[in-house]
Amino acid sequence: MTNENVLEALKNVTYPGFTKDIVTFGFIKNVDIQGDKVVIVIDITSSATEVKDQLTADSTLELKKLGFTDVEVHISAPQAPKQMSNSVSGKNIAPQVKNFVMVSSGKGGVGKSTTSVNIAIAMAMQGKKVGILDADIYGPNIPRMMGLENVKPEIQGNKVMPLKAYGVEMMSMGSLMEDGQSLIWRGAMIMKAIEQFLRDILWSELDVLVIDMPPGTGDAQLTL
Structure with missing residues (x-):
């Protein structure tokens, strides 16, 4: 031989x-x-x-x-990265999430949200437990891409259940607002909202949470 x-x-x-x-x-x-x-x-x-x-x-x-x-x-094989803190305060506010994938861009309209959805669904098809967080507070469009634009999340106590489609858990500000409603928020309010999305959403034990970032390098990016 x-x-x-x-x-x-x-x-x-x-x-x-x-x-x-x-x-x-x-x-x-x-x-x-x-x-x-x-x-x-x-x-x-x-x-x-x-x-x-x-x-x-x-x-x-x-x-x-x-x-x-x-x-x-x-x-x-490469060693798995150590669990890192996922908030600017140094506290791990989403310990049930093993890994984070942030999809960002320097400007809008380049397919960032489409890429985020495709990544999340592809990983779910491979058997991973996946969630997607629409952190684009000003222009959330993940619900429409996931076919969930007319679905409202269930409230359990002071927590919110994520929506689910294609085997992927999803939460977006667009799922909490009324149709046609727009937001005019200061930076501190944006940071608080994103932190609440990580802490107060009843995410499952996820292998990966894909975060669709707003375009640019503003408050949302600095928060995460």
């Missing part, structure tokens, strides 16, 4: 979410054959446990088909 045989077998292992295999991607860093035992090292760019588990299982299956009785798969 040669290294070439091993690499050929591993071409049957596709990277989760893609059609390319791990050999074509260049993720195989080492192959060590010791009789009936083989040890491989895979270097990937994701720290997701489910990705590592899937690659380990698929690689082990393919290598055992070659006749190896003992297969060791070592996967090196």
